[in-house]
Structure formats: structure tokens, C-alpha cells
Amino acid sequence: MRKVLEVSRLSKIYGPGCPSCIEKTGPEYETNICPDCNSVVAAHDMSFDLYQGEILGIMGESGSGKSTAVKCLFFDQEPTSGSATFYDQGQTHSLFDLNKAQQRRLSNHRFGMVYQNPHLGLNFDITAGGNIAERLLMSGLDHYGDIRERAIELLARTEVLTQRMDELPRNFSGGMQQRVQIAKALATNPPLLFLDEVTTGLDLSVQAAILDLILEIQQQEKTSMIVVTHDLGVIRLLADRTLVMKYGRVIESGLTDQILEDPQHAYTQRLVASAL
Amino acid sequence: MNPKTVLRVEDFAKQFFIHEQQKVIPSSSNVNLTVESGCLTALVGPTGSGKSSVLKGIYRSYLPSEGSIFFTTSLGDTLDLAKADEHQILDLRRNEISFVTQFLHCLPRQKTEDIVAQPLISRGVKPSAAIEKARQTLDALNIPERLWGISPATFSGGEKQRVNLARGLIAKPRLLLLDEPTASLDPVTTNRVLEMIEALKHENTAILAIFHHMELVERVADQVVTLEPPVLTESILENIA
Numbered sequence: 043m044r045k046v047l048e049v050s051r052l053s054k055i056y057g058p059g060c061p062s063c064i065e066k067t068g069p070e071y072e073t074n075i076c077p078d079c080n081s082v083v084a085a086h087d088m089s090f091d092l093y094q095g096e097i098l099g100i101m102g103e104s105g106s107g108k109s110t111a112v113k114c115l116f117f118d119q120e121p122t123s124g125s126a127t128f129y130d131q132g133q134t135h136s137l138f139d140l141n142k143a144q145q146r147r148l149s150n151h152r153f154g155m156v157y158q159n160p161h162l163g164l165n166f167d168i169t170a171g172g173n174i175a176e177r178l179l180m181s182g183l184d185h186y187g188d189i190r191e192r193a194i195e196l197l198a199r200t201e202v203l204t205q206r207m208d209e210l211p212r213n214f215s216g217g218m219q220q221r222v223q224i225a226k227a228l229a230t231n232p233p234l235l236f237l238d239e240v241t242t243g244l245d246l247s248v249q250a251a252i253l254d255l256i257l258e259i260q261q262q263e264k265t266s267m268i269v270v271t272h273d274l275g276v277i278r279l280l281a282d283r284t285l286v287m288k289y290g291r292v293i294e295s296g297l298t299d300q301i302l303e304d305p306q307h308a309y310t311q312r313l314v315a316s317a318l
Numbered sequence: 319m320n321p322k323t324v325l326r327v328e329d330f331a332k333q334f335f336i337h338e339q340q341k342v343i344p345s346s347s348n349v350n351l352t353v354e355s356g357c358l359t360a361l362v363g364p365t366g367s368g369k370s371s372v373l374k375g376i377y378r379s380y381l382p383s384e385g386s387i388f389f390t391t392s393l394g395d396t397l398d399l400a401k402a403d404e405h406q407i408l409d410l411r412r413n414e415i416s417f418v419t420q421f422l423h424c425l426p427r428q429k430t431e432d433i434v435a436q437p438l439i440s441r442g443v444k445p446s447a448a449i450e451k452a453r454q455t456l457d458a459l460n461i462p463e464r465l466w467g468i469s470p471a472t473f474s475g476g477e478k479q480r481v482n483l484a485r486g487l488i489a490k491p492r493l494l495l496l497d498e499p500t501a502s503l504d505p506v507t508t509n510r511v512l513e514m515i516e517a518l519k520h521e522n523t524a525i526l527a528i529f530h531h532m533e534l535v536e537r538v539a540d541q542v543v544t545l546e547p548p549v550l551t552e553s554i555l556e557n558i559a
Contacts, residue, residue, distance in 0.1 A: 043409065093405060254427060261439070279425070283404050297378055297404050304380040308337035315338075 045129055046234060046266045047092040052124030054110045057081025059122065067289060069309065074107065074290040083290045085110035088124070090285060090295070095264035099281030099298060101271060107290040108270050112236040116155045117145045130233060150180040154227030158239035160219035163226065164211045170197065170222045171207035177229045196225040200255060217248035224255065235267045241276060253279055274317040278302060286310050323390065324493050324524035325353040325376070330385035332371045333550065344548040345371040349385070351543040353493065358515065358525040360535045363545030369528045373495045377417045378407045392492055412440055417495040418486035422478040426471040430481055431456065433470065437489040455484040458514065460507055475502040487514055494518065496527035500534060512538055
């Protein structure tokens, strides 16, 4: 299998930063707030890779920094340090060295992002179909008929009634909004998809259907994915490998079944024990 | 190493450290065994002697605490599964090593035939051909056709176990790990399973299996390895001290 992404020593600190930030935060100190300068160490020293068709899980509770990596990789945030290399169609992109235009090009064409909050991923002032058309336009498709046809295809694929494509997303249920977001993220057939708590807050039956859809996409398109979640069930179902985060650090990583059956870190042991 | 040897486990031990209680729980120790192509090695021993832990350690659902697990791949390379990186393990699970556990873990929404076909599909076999093969395997294991299109969630223990077996056997792995494959089966179905095991041996699959009934061991095993209740190994005790 081919490597798609390599992230090395990624860190993100909110605030001025000082030498104590790293020394005095993390799981041993049970905080990610620097006692000296009050900066927040959202993530420190994250390294991982991702292969084609693989799903990597990033697990942790609120505030553990688990979303930080995908936010940096999708260029929603700028990392404080570290590097990320994206291998795509014979080219190598050093993600954090690209200029804004190059970053936009990648996030529009080659990456897809699905947020927990559909307001972040969708434009609520335009229709469901319009949201997908917007992404297709940015990726260079400009024939109205082609765009509409592709939008219908994507909505059908994600089981959104195509008769409703000209409605505004606010008319939809939460699960339906997530499906439109997924359809939009898939519009350009991206090889890399980021999913940030996509099923959190949805009804169980809706969660199940969304997770099935994600697995189907991964199997059919060989899309590589990073799935960020606090939900062990989602990790068990989707992820081949998992990183566990706490107070901004990766405390454990491994094959998902190993993390769940033979967790090494005290925190992971507690987490797994409380879920079963 | 004997050219027929597919797996060689040397001085394997597994201990769990439970942080909450600050306790070390030994699970297996001093395990040495080999499995050869086309042969079945039976793992026997009293409950609690760590038989399942050995299988899980080989499959890397458990991180081995000590020892080496040498596996010879289809390309002829030998690697230590105790130290192999995660991508190598995932690749071997996809292509060379199958594990049939006592319990079936699957989505309650998947059809039985899809669950069984899955290992073939992830090896790149066309879904239609994979489903066809899945149906043949289910049929060979006496699962009635009316069950193929529904989820195994409501199946009996014996039916679930056969679905699990079908999924493990379908891709003809180089190494097959079986944890009590006939535990909840009637004599007729047990015979079917043993016939399938024999057939796999003829196709050169190396099999490591846990059995509780010595009568079954006598029927299918080429080698028998008996495990003793585990002890804490010295190096672990030193690490704790």
C-alpha cells in the first residue's frame, strides 16, 4: 500500500508560548495550559502516517487536542511547528510550506472535510445542491448541466432525496445535513478525507447509517481518512489504527483492536474499562 | 529453519499491567512452538494457561511482552511479528493470516454472505465472485440458504461460529489461527469443520488451533503443544522492582 500522508512533530500552541509550555503541560501535569504564560498547548509533537485506503482514528476527550491535527492539515489553523507531507499523483506537497493559493487548491480539490457542526461545512444561505455546486465550481467544473448532474449523483449516493436538492440546508434534519456535508466533501473524489466527530449528537440509527456510508466510500474509492472522535464504538467500527490523545499529547498508538483489547496507558485502560 | 516452517514462536510471554490496581497479571509464559505449512499444531492446556493469549499475541491484538514470533511470508521473507510495524501487520492480516475467534464481531446490519465475502473483497476479488465463493463456503458449513441474506445477529451460537469459520477459511490464508473452532457445534457439523480443516491442510495452509477435546486433537493435529499455567518471568519482575 502507498503512503498518502506523513505528519512529523506537529505542534499547535495558542498564545505567546514560552519555554515552560512544553515542560509543564501534558498528561503528567494533567493540564494543557502553561502555568507560566497561560498559552494553551492544543497538541504537541504529533507524528503519524496514513496509507491509501486506510482509516486512522484519533481518540480523546474534549480538549485533548484530537481535532487539532485535522484542522492544521485542512488549513483551518496554522501549526506552531512541525511538517506534513502529502503524496498525491506522483507529486510531493510539503503542506505547511505552501502559499495560501496552493493550500486552497489542495483543500478544494484533493481534501474533503466533514465537521461535527454542519454550519462549518455548509453554506446555510444556499441550497443543498448549491453547496455541492460551489465546491465543483472551485475545482474547475463550469458547465451548469454537468454540475447539476454530478450534484444529483452525489446526493443520491449519500441518500439525500434529490427532489430536495433545491432546498436550504436549514430545512433538513441533522442527519440529512451531515449527508449533504459528506456529499459536498466527496464532490471532487478527494483521496484524503477528514471527519471530525461526524456522528456526535445524531440519533443512533442515523449514526449507524452515516458510519455505513463512510465504510462504503472507503471500500469503493480507497479513500484515506482521518476520523476524530471521542466514541470508542466509532473507532472500533472504522479505524485500522488509532492514536489516543490526552492533554495535547499522543499517549498511545497502535492497531485499533490492540488499543481496545490490550491498552497500555493508564488513561486508555480507564477509557476502555468504562466503555465496556 | 525448516523450509516448511511458517511460524516459529520462541520464549513467548504475555503479561498485563493493570494501572488501576498496580498489578501484573501473567497470561502466558515460556511458549515455544512451530507451525508448518500443510500441518496443524494443536495448542492444549488447562483453562488459564494462556492459549488464547498466544493466538492474540501472534495476531497482535495483544502486544507480546517477551519472545519472538517469526513468520515466513509468501515472498519467503521472515519477520518477527512481535516487532513488525503496524502497516506490516495490517498487510499480513489482509493477505496471509486469518484469525477465527470464538465470537463473531460484526455489524448488526450486514448480510451474512457479505461478512463472509469481506476478506476476499479486501484482497481485490470482484464482489460478485467473492459473494459466490461465500455462498459455497456457507453451504459447505451447513448454513441454510435462507440465512445467507440476513444478519447473523439473531443466529444461534453454533451458526455464528460457522459464519466466523467461513470468513476465516474463505481466503485460504497461509496461516490460520483457530480458537476452539468446534466449541458449540453438533457432531455432524464438527465433522464438516474437520473435513474443511483437512482440505486446507492439503492446500498448504499452516494451522495453529486451540482445542479442548483431546479426541479432536488426535484426529487432526500433526503436533501438540501443551501449555502450563503462566508464571511471572524474571525480567518482568526486575522491571517492576
